[in-house]
Amino acid sequence: MDMDLTTLSEQDISTQFVIPALQRAGWDLRRQVREQVSFTKGRIIVRGRLHTRGNGRRADIVLYHLPNQPIAVIEVKKATLAVGAGMQQALDYAESLQVPFVFSTNGRGFLFHDRSGTGHPGDRMETELGLDAFPTPEALWRRWCLWRGLDSEQQARAVAPYHDDGSGRAPRYYQLNAINRTVEAVARGQDRILLVMATGTGKTYTAFQIIWRLWKSGQKKRILFLADRNILVDQTRTNDFKPFGAAMTKITGRRIDKSYEIYLSLYQAVTGTDEASNIYRQFSPDFFDLVVIDECHRGSAAEDSAWRDILDHFRNATHIGLTATPKETREVSSLGYFGEPVYSYSLKQGIDDGFLxxxxxxxxxxxxxxxxxxxxxxxxxxxxxxxxxxxxxxxxxxxxxxxxxxxxxxxxxxxxxxxxxxxxxxxxxxxxxxxxxxxxxxxxxxxxxxxxxxxxxxxxxxxxxxxxxxxxxxxxxxxxxxxxxxxxxxxxxxxxxxxxxxxxxxxxxxxxxxxxxxxxxxxxxxxxxxxxxxxxxxxxxxxxxxxxxxxxxxxxxxxxxxPAPGDPVTPPDEPPDTPDGSxxxxxxxxxxxxxxxxxxxxxxxxxxxxxxxGADQVSVQIVAERVQYYGADGRLVTESLRDYTRSCVQKRFASLDEFLRRWNGAEQKKAVIDELAAQGVIWEALQEEIGARGGPALDPFDLVCHVAFGRPPLTRRERADNVRKRDLFGRYEGIARQVLEALLDKYADTGIEPIEDRRILTLDPFTRLGAPVELLRALGGPAGFRRAVQELETQLYA
Structure with missing residues (x-):
C-alpha cells in the first residue's frame, strides 16, 4: 500500500483516500464538500504597457455546513511528504476564508489544526488523526458555533441562505465573509454594524445579500436603504436589488406608500431644511427594523447632520453602515457611531487577490x-x-x-x-x-x-x-x-x-x-x-x-x-479650506x-x-518626470524594467546554475516561461525594452541570462545558425529532415514555445511538406516528435 501511495499524484490521493474518509465521517459530498476551490484570481502585475496575472489561490478541499458557510480547509500533498507538509499553506487559506478548522493530509492520515480554541482544556492545537477518525459535520459545526458565540436560537438565524439567481454567480470569498459576519452580528442582537470594503469590491451586492438573508428569514421585515447620490439609488434598484421585485420601491415624492417592504431613498429625498419637509417622519419610529446606510463616511455619522436625524428617528432599528473610507475626525466618527468594523477588506487586499x-x-x-x-x-x-x-x-x-x-x-x-x-x-x-x-x-x-x-x-x-x-x-x-x-x-x-x-x-x-x-x-x-x-x-x-x-x-x-494641547484644531483628515479657496x-x-x-x-x-x-507673462516647464509601479508590498516602486525582472528571477533562482538546471530539466520550456510569468516577468515588455536598445528578438532564455545574470545574449537567429553548423540533422533523411529544418526556422522567427506544440505541423510551411499525420509518422509518431524537439532544444541551449 505504501509503495502504491508514493506513485500517486495529489489528485489521486484526494480521490482514493481523502474523499472516502470524508464520506465515512458523514460528509455530504454534493452539498458540503468542494474540491479545487479557487477563491482569488491572481494579482495583476503591470510593467510598461503590458500586464500579466500571478497565480490565484486555490484550496484543495473546503468543507461547508451549508452552501454559504465554509468551516474547514483541507490541503492535500503527495504521500512522499510529511502529513503536515501542507499545513502552513492551509492556514494561510483558512485565515482568508475565516474558517477555524484546518487539515493537512498525505493520504496516510490527517494533521488537524484547531484555530477556534473550543476544545477541552489542555488539548493540543495540532493533532494527528487516522483516516477513519475525521470529525463528523455535526462535531465541527458545534465547535464552529461555540467559536462564533452563537446559541441554538442564534444559529438558526445565522444560516439563512443567500440569493441564488441560477446564473452561477455567488459571493466572492471576502463578500461571503462580510455577509456572514454581519448576519451573525444581527443574530446576536448587535444593532450598530460597520462594514469597510474598498471601492470596487461590490459593497452594494454585499448589502443586497445581507438584506436578502435577513428579509427572507423573517428577521427583518421592513428595510430602508439610504444613499447620497441619485445615480447610486437608481443603479442599486435596477441592478443588484432587482430580485426584490414588487416588494421594493424608491421614495421620490411627498406621499408615502407604506405597503412596500424594501425602500430605497436619497438622504436628501427624506430630509429638508424645515420640519414639514422631513417626510421620513411620516413613518413611525418602529416602521423599519433595518436601516442600511451606503457611503456612511460622508454626513451620516455627524451628530448634528440632517442625515443623522433619520438614524435617530429610527433608533430602534438595526443600522448597518457601508463605507470604503471610514470618516475619523474630531467632529465626525463612523467608528464612534457604528463601533469597530465586523469585517474589513482593503484596496491592497483587493489588488493582491486580483479583484481590483x-x-x-x-x-x-x-x-x-x-x-x-x-x-x-x-x-x-x-x-x-x-x-x-x-x-x-x-x-x-x-x-x-x-x-x-x-x-x-x-x-x-x-x-x-x-x-x-x-x-x-x-x-x-x-x-x-x-x-x-x-x-x-x-x-x-x-x-x-x-x-x-x-x-x-x-x-x-x-x-x-x-x-x-x-x-x-x-x-x-x-x-x-x-x-x-x-x-x-x-x-x-x-x-x-x-x-x-x-x-x-x-x-x-x-x-x-x-x-x-x-x-x-x-x-x-x-x-x-x-x-x-x-x-x-x-x-x-x-x-x-x-x-x-x-x-x-x-x-x-x-x-x-x-488634538493635543497646542496642536492645530483642524483634524488631519480635513482640508483647512474648500478647494476653491473659500x-x-x-x-x-x-x-x-x-x-x-x-x-x-x-x-x-x-x-x-x-x-x-497669461502665458505671455509667465512660462512653465517640466522639471522632473518619473514612473512608479504598484509593488508586491503595496508600495509605489520607482524601478526600471531590468531591475524588476532581475529581482523576480532571482527570487525564484538564486544562481545561474540553478536556472540552467531547471531550464534544461524541463520537459517543455514553456513551463519555465510560464513559471517566471507567474513570478511577475512580463516577457513582451522586457523584449520591447531590450530590443529597442539593440536589435533583434531574444529568446526568453537569453533575456533571463542577460538581465538577471549578466551574460551576453545571443539572438534566436544566432542560436539557430549555431545548430546548423553542428549538422544536427545529418542522421535524418527526407521529410523528417525537412520538418526539423522548418522547426529550426520557426524557432528563429517565433521562439521556443510554438515548436513544442505538435499542432504547429498544421501551419505553413509544414502543410507544404505533407499532412500532419504523415509528418508525425516520418519522425516516429508523437513520441518521436517530442524526442526530436527535445534534441533540438538541447542543441539550441548547449
Whole structure:
C-alpha cells in the first residue's frame, strides 16, 4: 500500500483516500464538500504597457455546513511528504476564508489544526488523526458555533441562505465573509454594524445579500436603504436589488406608500431644511427594523447632520453602515457611531487577490509648483488686478493663482499620454474647482481638434453646476458608450461613479483629505476584462500621490482625532479650506443628491482673490518626470524594467546554475516561461525594452541570462545558425529532415514555445511538406516528435 501511495499524484490521493474518509465521517459530498476551490484570481502585475496575472489561490478541499458557510480547509500533498507538509499553506487559506478548522493530509492520515480554541482544556492545537477518525459535520459545526458565540436560537438565524439567481454567480470569498459576519452580528442582537470594503469590491451586492438573508428569514421585515447620490439609488434598484421585485420601491415624492417592504431613498429625498419637509417622519419610529446606510463616511455619522436625524428617528432599528473610507475626525466618527468594523477588506487586499485593478503613477513636477513664483512689482493679471506681492507655490496653483501656461502644459501632457497609449481611454481630470475644470476642458478641446470633430463630446466638463455635463455622466460610466472620453471635474465624480473602464486618472487638484484621496483613486480600481481594463494610470501634477506613502492610506480605521494641547484644531483628515479657496463650510446637498462642486473664478465676500496670469507673462516647464509601479508590498516602486525582472528571477533562482538546471530539466520550456510569468516577468515588455536598445528578438532564455545574470545574449537567429553548423540533422533523411529544418526556422522567427506544440505541423510551411499525420509518422509518431524537439532544444541551449 505504501509503495502504491508514493506513485500517486495529489489528485489521486484526494480521490482514493481523502474523499472516502470524508464520506465515512458523514460528509455530504454534493452539498458540503468542494474540491479545487479557487477563491482569488491572481494579482495583476503591470510593467510598461503590458500586464500579466500571478497565480490565484486555490484550496484543495473546503468543507461547508451549508452552501454559504465554509468551516474547514483541507490541503492535500503527495504521500512522499510529511502529513503536515501542507499545513502552513492551509492556514494561510483558512485565515482568508475565516474558517477555524484546518487539515493537512498525505493520504496516510490527517494533521488537524484547531484555530477556534473550543476544545477541552489542555488539548493540543495540532493533532494527528487516522483516516477513519475525521470529525463528523455535526462535531465541527458545534465547535464552529461555540467559536462564533452563537446559541441554538442564534444559529438558526445565522444560516439563512443567500440569493441564488441560477446564473452561477455567488459571493466572492471576502463578500461571503462580510455577509456572514454581519448576519451573525444581527443574530446576536448587535444593532450598530460597520462594514469597510474598498471601492470596487461590490459593497452594494454585499448589502443586497445581507438584506436578502435577513428579509427572507423573517428577521427583518421592513428595510430602508439610504444613499447620497441619485445615480447610486437608481443603479442599486435596477441592478443588484432587482430580485426584490414588487416588494421594493424608491421614495421620490411627498406621499408615502407604506405597503412596500424594501425602500430605497436619497438622504436628501427624506430630509429638508424645515420640519414639514422631513417626510421620513411620516413613518413611525418602529416602521423599519433595518436601516442600511451606503457611503456612511460622508454626513451620516455627524451628530448634528440632517442625515443623522433619520438614524435617530429610527433608533430602534438595526443600522448597518457601508463605507470604503471610514470618516475619523474630531467632529465626525463612523467608528464612534457604528463601533469597530465586523469585517474589513482593503484596496491592497483587493489588488493582491486580483479583484481590483493595480495602478502605475506618472509623477510630473512643474517648475513653478516646486520653485514657486513671485510677481514683479506692480504686476497686473489678465483682468487688470494688481497681483499681491508674495511667493505663490503648489498650494496656490488654480486656487489663488491661475497660470495659463501651466493649464496648457498639463493639458498637453494629458494629450500626449493619450495619443501614445489610447486616445479613446476613459479619463477623469480632477481639477481644483469649476473654473479650473472649464479652463482645462477648453485647453483639451483645442489640443484634440480631430477627436472633437469626430464627436463634440470627446471632452466634457461634468460638474455640479452644468446640466448638460451631468446629463453625460451615465454615458461616461457606460462601458458600451464611447463618448464622452475625457471628463473634467472637481468634486462631482469623487464618489458614486462606477467608471469600470476608466483607465486614466489625472490629479491636478491639491488634495489634503485622505478620505477624498481614497475616493478619487477608487474611480479607477474596477476591472472590466471584456473591455481590456486590467489596470489604470494616475497622472499626478500636484504631488497628491505622496499620500500613498501615508500608513493611513490602506491601514485599519484609526481612532477619533483628538488634538493635543497646542496642536492645530483642524483634524488631519480635513482640508483647512474648500478647494476653491473659500472659507470652510459644511456642504449642503441639493435635492438631486449632488454636492456643490465649489468655486467660481473671482473674488467675493469670504473668498480669496484669484489672479489669472497669461502665458505671455509667465512660462512653465517640466522639471522632473518619473514612473512608479504598484509593488508586491503595496508600495509605489520607482524601478526600471531590468531591475524588476532581475529581482523576480532571482527570487525564484538564486544562481545561474540553478536556472540552467531547471531550464534544461524541463520537459517543455514553456513551463519555465510560464513559471517566471507567474513570478511577475512580463516577457513582451522586457523584449520591447531590450530590443529597442539593440536589435533583434531574444529568446526568453537569453533575456533571463542577460538581465538577471549578466551574460551576453545571443539572438534566436544566432542560436539557430549555431545548430546548423553542428549538422544536427545529418542522421535524418527526407521529410523528417525537412520538418526539423522548418522547426529550426520557426524557432528563429517565433521562439521556443510554438515548436513544442505538435499542432504547429498544421501551419505553413509544414502543410507544404505533407499532412500532419504523415509528418508525425516520418519522425516516429508523437513520441518521436517530442524526442526530436527535445534534441533540438538541447542543441539550441548547449
Amino acid at each position: 485593478a493595480p495602478y502605475k503613477v506618472v509623477r510630473v513636477d512643474l517648475d513653478r509648483d516646486l520653485q514657486g513664483w513671485r510677481p514683479t512689482q506692480g504686476m497686473l493679471d489678465r483682468n487688470g488686478q494688481r497681483i499681491e506681492d508674495r511667493i505663490y507655490n503648489l498650494k496656490d496653483m488654480d486656487r489663488g493663482l491661475v497660470l495659463d501656461a501651466r493649464t496648457e502644459l498639463v493639458a498637453r501632457k494629458i494629450t500626449e499620454f493619450l495619443q501614445a497609449t489610447d486616445p479613446m481611454q476613459k479619463t477623469i481630470v480632477f481639477c481644483s474647482d469649476i473654473d479650473h475644470a472649464e479652463r482645462m476642458r477648453q485647453a483639451l478641446v483645442n489640443l484634440n481638434p480631430e477627436q472633437v470633430r469626430r464627436n463634440r463630446k470627446y471632452v466634457m466638463r461634468i460638474t455640479g453646476d452644468d446640466a448638460e455635463g451631468k446629463a453625460e455622466l451615465d454615458n461616461f460610466i457606460d462601458p458600451e458608450q464611447p463618448w464622452p472620453v475625457i471628463a473634467t471635474t472637481s468634486k462631482l465624480m469623487t464618489t458614486g461613479v462606477d467608471a469600470q473602464t476608466c483607465k486614466l486618472i489625472v490629479l491636478d487638484q491639491h488634495i489634503q483629505s485622505m478620505t477624498e484621496f481614497k475616493q478619487i483613486i477608487g474611480r479607477g480600481t474596477r476591472i472590466n476584462e471584456d473591455h481590456g481594463k486590467f489596470w489604470f494610470t494616475i497622472l499626478d501634477f500636484k504631488k497628491a500621490t505622496e499620500l500613498f506613502a501615508d500608513p493611513a492610506f490602506d491601514g485599519e480605521p484609526v481612532a477619533v482625532f483628538e 472659507a470652510p463650510a459644511a456642504p449642503s446637498p441639493s435635492p438631486d443628491g449632488v454636492f456643490p462642486d465649489g468655486g467660481g473664478d473671482g473674488a467675493g465676500e469670504g473668498r480669496r482673490v484669484k489672479y489669472r496670469v
